[in-house]
Amino acid sequence: MTSPESLADELSRSGYLTDRRWRDALAAVPRERFIPGTAVAVPVDGSPRYPIDRDVDPGTWRTAVYTDTAIVTQLDDGATDLTDGIGDFTSSASAPGIVVDFLELLAPMPGDQVLEIGTGTGWTSALLTCELGPEAVTSIEVDEQVAKDAAANLQAAGLAPNLVVGDGADGWAAGAPYDGVHVTCGVRTVPHAWIEQTRPGGTIVLPWRPGFGHGHQARLTVIGDGRAIGRFSHGSTYMMMRSQRPPAPAPDEGGDWRESSTLLDPRRVVRAEAGAHIAIAGLVPGLFGHGVDGGRGTFQLWLWDGEGSAARVAYDPQYTRCGVEQQGPRALWEEMESAYLTWVEWGAPGRSRFGLTVTTEGHRVWLDEPARPLPVPE
Numbered sequence: 001m002t003s004p005e006s007l008a009d010e011l012s013r014s015g016y017l018t019d020r021r022w023r024d025a026l027a028a029v030p031r032e033r034f035i036p037g038t039a040v041a042v043p044v045d046g047s048p049r050y051p052i053d054r055d056v057d058p059g060t061w062r063t064a065v066y067t068d069t070a071i072v073t074q075l076d077d078g079a080t081d082l083t084d085g086i087g088d089f090t091s092s093a094s095a096p097g098i099v100v101d102f103l104e105l106l107a108p109m110p111g112d113q114v115l116e117i118g119t120g121t122g123w124t125s126a127l128l129t130c131e132l133g134p135e136a137v138t139s140i141e142v143d144e145q146v147a148k149d150a151a152a153n154l155q156a157a158g159l160a161p162n163l164v165v166g167d168g169a170d171g172w173a174a175g176a177p178y179d180g181v182h183v184t185c186g187v188r189t190v191p192h193a194w195i196e197q198t199r200p201g202g203t204i205v206l207p208w209r210p211g212f213g214h215g216h217q218a219r220l221t222v223i224g225d226g227r228a229i230g231r232f233s234h235g236s237t238y239m240m241m242r243s244q245r246p247p248a249p250a251p252d253e254g255g256d257w258r259e260s261s262t263l264l265d266p267r268r269v270v271r272a273e274a275g276a277h278i279a280i281a282g283l284v285p286g287l288f289g290h291g292v293d294g295g296r297g298t299f300q301l302w303l304w305d306g307e308g309s310a311a312r313v314a315y316d317p318q319y320t321r322c323g324v325e326q327q328g329p330r331a332l333w334e335e336m337e338s339a340y341l342t343w344v345e346w347g348a349p350g351r352s353r354f355g356l357t358v359t360t361e362g363h364r365v366w367l368d369e370p371a372r373p374l375p376v377p378e
């Protein structure tokens with residue numbers, strides 16, 4: 001029978017849970033209090049999502065709740081009924097493994113004030129409240145209905161952190177200064193308000209999701225002069241912050257496409273390890289892309305920048321070279337190809353050798369130390 005204890009054991013075995021206080025919090029605030037009767041379970045091992053319904057099949061519902069499974073609680077900002085099961089994921093109870101991993105990365109001390117961005121179901125703020133106390137936790141959620149449900153969940157669990165409905169990109173100045181900011185939605189650019197509202201030496205943990213490839217867990221430390229600096233640790237794929245959702249890809253047809261070809265297999269870039277994707281994000285700012293298997297061994301890579309440039313690269317097992325089509329002022333495939341080969345030339349450094357510096361001027365990715373920023377085009 002799955003339970004808070006069996007979940008904690010699973011997370012200990014998988015290496016996410018090492019700190020006793022989060023084990024105590026997992027037991028004190030059972031996850032089931034935060035999961036609606038009907039939802040969509042998304043296993044972390046990549047197996048297909050499936051609907052859960054407490055009334056119809058309480059066993060399956062409970063197993064999803066007490067295993068390392070993300071549970072989606074809203075589709076398409078609430079426009080699509082959850083029972084349809086198909087739509088963009090826009091709110092969830094994140095998978096317990098990544099929740100605990102982020103809490104351990106934040107590592108708050110007694111007396112710390114923490115701001116959570118993205119209340120969702122309220123479960124993460126419940127765990128924080130259990131550890132730090134209600135006065136120490138503020139959580140902000142952009143979606144009114146989601147915020148209302150979280151408030152009800154927390155109240156039913158007897159917990160009363162400070163809940164705010166609003167855009168987390170602005171932080172919450174009324175509660176500043178914070179010792180930690182715990183971000184539970186993906187961001188491509190770190191809003192500067194979070195740095196301004198955090199004490200020097202304070203921590204911001206976040207899922208960094210550039211427009212292409214893997215998501216990366218980052219732990220930034222605030223310097224106190226408007227900068228925050230830190231490294232990437234593990235992978236993490238969270239739903240994007242509303243205002244930072246990627247622009248739509250360029251339309252398939254129309255426009256003036258320039259044709260060329262390449263010897264570099266685009267699958268090698270898309271399936272490269274995380275370090276390659278961080279290097280590409282740092283060297284080719286503003287790039288969005290995704291790859292699609294086309295059947296019979298074919299593969300297409302789509303790239304765009306949301307400002308009129310786009311590229312598509314087609315791999316076919318029959319070809320020696322891959323066809324490239326590009327349009328707009330930038331040659332996005334050539335920029336990506338050059339960035340990928342630069343990463344190879346550096347000795348293919350892994351994720352943990354990269355870091356990020358955020359200032360009022362923007363973001364710089366660096367390799368090994370902040371004094372070695374990746375060169376960016378003028």
Ligand SMILES: C[S@@+](CC[C@H](N)C(=O)[O-])C[C@H]1O[C@@H](n2cnc3c(N)ncnc32)[C@H](O)[C@@H]1O
Pocket residue numbers: 090091092093094117118119120121122123124125140141142143146166167168169184185238239240241242243
């Ligand atoms: C993965 S869920 C959060 C999981 C949550 N922490 C939990 O414990 O259940 C991400 C949440 O971020 C919220 N969100 C997205 N953009 C936001 C923004 N700009 N400000 C605040 N919340 C936002 C979404 O509505 C969603 O509820």
